[in-house]
Amino acid sequence: MNTVQILFLHWLWHSCYNRRAAIFIMPAPASESALVEIIRRKFALRGQSRGLAVGMGDDAAIFQIAPGRLWAISTDAFLEGNHFSHRWHQPQEAGYKALARAVSDLAAMGARPKYFTMNLAVPAKLAGRWLNHFLNGVRQAARRYRMNLIGGDTTRPLAHGFFSANFMVMGELAGYQPVLRSGARPGDILYLSGLAGGAQLGLEMIKKGAGRNQRTRALLRRHLRPEPRLELGEWLARQKLATAMIDTSDGLSTDLQNLCAASGVGATLSAASLPVVAIPAELRRLALHPVRLGLHGGDDYELLFAVRPRDAQRIPAYFKKVPLTRIGRITHGAKITMDTAGKIQPLRASGWDPFR
Numbered sequence: 001m002n003t004v005q006i007l008f009l010h011w012l013w014h015s016c017y018n019r020r021a022a023i024f025i026m027p028a029p030a031s032e033s034a035l036v037e038i039i040r041r042k043f044a045l046r047g048q049s050r051g052l053a054v055g056m057g058d059d060a061a062i063f064q065i066a067p068g069r070l071w072a073i074s075t076d077a078f079l080e081g082n083h084f085s086h087r088w089h090q091p092q093e094a095g096y097k098a099l100a101r102a103v104s105d106l107a108a109m110g111a112r113p114k115y116f117t118m119n120l121a122v123p124a125k126l127a128g129r130w131l132n133h134f135l136n137g138v139r140q141a142a143r144r145y146r147m148n149l150i151g152g153d154t155t156r157p158l159a160h161g162f163f164s165a166n167f168m169v170m171g172e173l174a175g176y177q178p179v180l181r182s183g184a185r186p187g188d189i190l191y192l193s194g195l196a197g198g199a200q201l202g203l204e205m206i207k208k209g210a211g212r213n214q215r216t217r218a219l220l221r222r223h224l225r226p227e228p229r230l231e232l233g234e235w236l237a238r239q240k241l242a243t244a245m246i247d248t249s250d251g252l253s254t255d256l257q258n259l260c261a262a263s264g265v266g267a268t269l270s271a272a273s274l275p276v277v278a279i280p281a282e283l284r285r286l287a288l289h290p291v292r293l294g295l296h297g298g299d300d301y302e303l304l305f306a307v308r309p310r311d312a313q314r315i316p317a318y319f320k321k322v323p324l325t326r327i328g329r330i331t332h333g334a335k336i337t338m339d340t341a342g343k344i345q346p347l348r349a350s351g352w353d354p355f356r
């Protein structure tokens, strides 16, 4: 081989190598679902997965541990600055909410909570009183949902690091099947529990300095103290009434899109029937739009579920004082639209997305 040939091969190798490198460099994901898709492809199931009934892509993974006995497992991160702020949230409220929002994913499967693990990263300045109140809040939620802590990890972030709490929650389904995101079929009717947009309204109120008085407390509560719809989720699963279900943690428009994508269907919502939160007169100055809050506001932790038309008469108007509202239906195709007084427009998923 002469010098020219060697140089040519050298160049060829380098250019191929670099190109290969360029192909495999991961672009920064543009959305949460784009990142999840990258992760899903990287970690496709390999080897034995006996007992695993549902893997990645739903609100929780499902394991069968014995005939008729299933376990649901999910995990959730709760970060200072991202999910709560010292300016607006008391430590006990933050602790309660941190576990409650993790438990909501069990409600979305129809599972009954049993155990949780907790990983904490605690900056030195929060390690005393603040942490004690935070843990009291977590304990309050654990007692309410009848869960026991079975393990975890604690660490201290470097200087200027933030507080974070990561929970893994485990729940049981004894003698019935979970409701997945993927079972919705064209013609099914869409229901939503509770009110849409309440948590976002509560957050806006706190940010704008609304005082904590008798009148505002109920509204703030939706943001500070979400109630995962555990009993409703379990009832829908046991009665086999829901064909698909998801909890509204990121905002109705985004969660509806996730449910539809998993089911391979589209949907149309009726704007007039959305159970949107009413904005009190003294808050008109905030110029908040109730339908927009209801569609895109996050943190509600209500259940969005689909029901076969023939089962619709079995869905009550209220389940233990929680309203259940028909908000639209599942359609063929992948389009998600909203019907506003007969005018059909595409509905973009514009809920909470930390990557956008």
Ligand SMILES: [Mg+2]
Pocket: 059, 104, 105, 108, 246, 247, 249
């Ligand atoms: Mg969820």
